Amino acid sequence: MTTSTANGNGADQGQTSGDFVAQIAQNLPFLRRYARALTGSQTSGDTYAAATLEAMLETPDIVDRSMDPKVALFGAFHAIWSSSGAPVDKGGSGAFAKAQAHLAKLTRNTREALLLHTVEEFRTGQVAQIMGLPEAEAEELIAIAQREIADSILGKVMIIEDEAIIAMDLQSIVASMGHAITGVARTRTEAVELGKAERPDLILADIQLADNSSGIDAVNDLLEALGDVPVIFITAFPERLLTGEKPEPAFLITKPYSEEQVRLAASQAMFFSSTETLLA
Known part of the structure; x- marks a missing residue:
């Protein structure tokens, strides 16, 4: 099945392997942006992005080439992220520890769904594809995240x-x-x-x-x-x-x-x- 990209351009079923790889490369900066926003850290975000690329090289089947390249790339990332249990590090001190305490209170998967939809501008259906969820569930996760995060802190x-x-x-x-x-x-x-x-x-x-x-x-x-x-x-x-x-x-x-x-x-x-x- 062919899906469309977050910016509305459809995937080309006739694209070559080189075209697909080139489009993956073009979207790496945005994967890194998403990963660091997800983790709250450049170091942690880049670690997960790098792990995704390594997995794509070692296990090519992790990438669904029938999808738009950006959706496929983010889907591969989520396979890695989910397999790690999307861990919340309870170590550290100061601001880092405070951040992790906040994260532990969020409903599971809500932060991911909201960032994909709002920052990376994927449509709800694409968020569902990336996260491997029914579209209705992805929509509900986005709504929950909006409520939980917006109500958390004022300053x-x-x-x-x-x-x-x-x-x-x-x-x-x-x-x-x-x-x-x-x-x-x-x-x-x-x-x-x-x-x-x-x-x-x-x-x-x-x-x-x-x-x-x-x-x-x-x-x-x-x-x-x-x-x-x-x-x-x-x-x-x-x-x-x-x-x-x-x-x-x-x-x-x-x-x-x-x-x-x-x-x-x-x-x-x-x-x-x-x-x-x-x-x-």
Whole structure:
């Protein structure tokens, strides 16, 4: 059976093996984004993504080539993830331990279903295929996750964004969730001053700022000054930040974004109470 991709393009039954492999490769950055959002950690996420690729090489049958390549890739990942029991690590301390305690309270499989649907933009039927579930069950898992995560934590949010319309939109979305807004910064300097004036519980940061300064640099300055604060980066070119060559953000939203994506990422980031510093 041929399925369609998350962006609406159908799989080509006549595609060559080389085409299929090339499309798998093109979607690896997005698998890595999903894996780290799922685990809350770049290291853990990349470990599962790497294990998926190894399994695909050792056991080619784990990939259903009748599916769209992206759906097949994520399906292979879930076969690995599920076989490991989707473990919650109870070790560690500080923010990591707090994150794992939160994760242990979630209904099984809900976080996976919601991330697939909202961040990776798979339709409900595709989520069901990836997770090996009936479509109705996948739909219910998404609904449960939305309730459980959104109700878990409220806090103060700082926005680093130089485009006024986008900044206003982000403020509206975050405020509608019940969070307080500490303010909006348009430059690296403004961001550091704002963060030091009132410590946020979450930072939403664009990459390119008004004075051509870097949102990445601004965030690193803030993390150095404030300690561990969850961060969500927003960019039109996520693949440029998902290269695997340096530390990367656990939470990354692609422009243009949807309200649902912002809501999910904000809830997830505060839920995990952890962050990955992205070095310039």
